[in-house]
Amino acid sequence: MGWSIALHGGAGDIPYSLPPERRAPREAALRQCLAIGVAALKASRPPLDVVELVVRELENCPHFNAGKGSVLTTDGTVEMEACIMDGNTQKCGAVSGLSTVVNAISLARLVMEKTPHIYLAFDGAEAFAREQGVETVDANHFITPENVERLKQAKEANRVQIDYTQPVKEDKPQETSSGKGDSQIGTVGCVAVDGSGNLAAATSTGGLVNKMVGRIGDTPVIGAGTYANSFCAVSATGKGESIIRATIARDVAALMEYKGLSLREAAAYVVNNVPRGNVGLVAVSAKGEVTMPFNTRGMFRACATEDGYSEIGIWPSETDCVLPDPKR
Numbered sequence: 001m002g003w004s005i006a007l008h009g010g011a012g013d014i015p016y017s018l019p020p021e022r023r024a025p026r027e028a029a030l031r032q033c034l035a036i037g038v039a040a041l042k043a044s045r046p047p048l049d050v051v052e053l054v055v056r057e058l059e060n061c062p063h064f065n066a067g068k069g070s071v072l073t074t075d076g077t078v079e080m081e082a083c084i085m086d087g088n089t090q091k092c093g094a095v096s097g098l099s100t101v102v103n104a105i106s107l108a109r110l111v112m113e114k115t116p117h118i119y120l121a122f123d124g125a126e127a128f129a130r131e132q133g134v135e136t137v138d139a140n141h142f143i144t145p146e147n148v149e150r151l152k153q154a155k156e157a158n159r160v161q162i163d164y165t166q167p168v169k170e171d172k173p174q175e176t177s178s179g180k181g182d183s184q185i186g187t188v189g190c191v192a193v194d195g196s197g198n199l200a201a202a203t204s205t206g207g208l209v210n211k212m213v214g215r216i217g218d219t220p221v222i223g224a225g226t227y228a229n230s231f232c233a234v235s236a237t238g239k240g241e242s243i244i245r246a247t248i249a250r251d252v253a254a255l256m257e258y259k260g261l262s263l264r265e266a267a268a269y270v271v272n273n274v275p276r277g278n279v280g281l282v283a284v285s286a287k288g289e290v291t292m293p294f295n296t297r298g299m300f301r302a303c304a305t306e307d308g309y310s311e312i313g314i315w316p317s318e319t320d321c322v323l324p325d326p327k328r
């Protein structure tokens with residue numbers, strides 16, 4: 001038993017040819033955020049604080065699809081969403097449809113702590129942000145040239161990550177439209193446990209490129225993209241609609257609780273039962289175990305445990321990939 005932490009910067013069809021200028025800053029951000037989380041755990045900060053702290057850092061990094069890096073809706077607007085959950089109390093907070101809030105994850109925590117509710121969205125969530133005095137900026141602050149270009153490419157290819165008019169074949173990894181070698185999805189998340197087995201999970205996202213205005217994904221949905229109880233904490237990433245259908249995060253916890261599976265077995269079982277190319281997750285257990293399976297081509301991820309294990313990766317490694325890509 002000891003502390004452990006895992007974080008992700010999104011799962012998806014990340015090409016092996018990802019150019020160094022796109023790869024290096026993301027790896028550096030993962031390393032930096034991991035170090036921040038580890039230092040906080042070593043300083044005995046509660047896991048709930050740790051996951052919020054780490055996700056705030058990831059939101060502030062323009063290289064991931066959350067906060068500053070959030071991708072655009074079909075109207076070229078930003079609609080961010082986030083969720084945080086405490087394993088011990090199972091208190092949780094979630095927000096959707098944010099366009100001006102700098103750190104959606106902190107607003108989710110305020111929903112959890114300052115309201116009788118769990119989930120606020122759109123105008124009500126924005127009004128709550130102002131009432132609480134959290135940092136907000138003009139919505140244009142989030143509209144980066146990179147995301148304008150991503151939206152343009154997605155529109156040219158008549159492609160949405162989940163295309164509502166022409167559903168993509170779910171058993172095939174999606175192709176990038178541009179050939180420029182970037183992953184279109186890159187939600188962020190963090191899970192942590194302290195030496196006493198207290199667990200917490202947090203996830204934040206801009207959603208999917210070219211998503212319909214008003215679309216809500218898995219990230220803020222308790223039990224789908226985010227979940228924590230006394231057994232484990234889970235943050236998922238990938239195609240939100242698939243994650244919601246499979247209630248990914250809650251299923252990992254349920255398999256541990258009802259079937260006695262280990263964290264690793266439960267997470268692998270869940271990821272293996274979702275169509276290939278769709279999901280990844282990071283999870284830690286009350287015992288301090290960590291796992292980071294995915295069935296996409298890659299997942300930006302990092303973890304560390306009290307006994308000295310540490311990993312930062314993008315593509316499959318021996319230990320964490322459930323379904324390695326046969327093309328590799």
Ligand code: ASP
Binds near residue numbers: 011238241
């Ligand atoms: N799961 C997110 C969504 O569907 C996307 C992601 O994980 O990058 O909104």
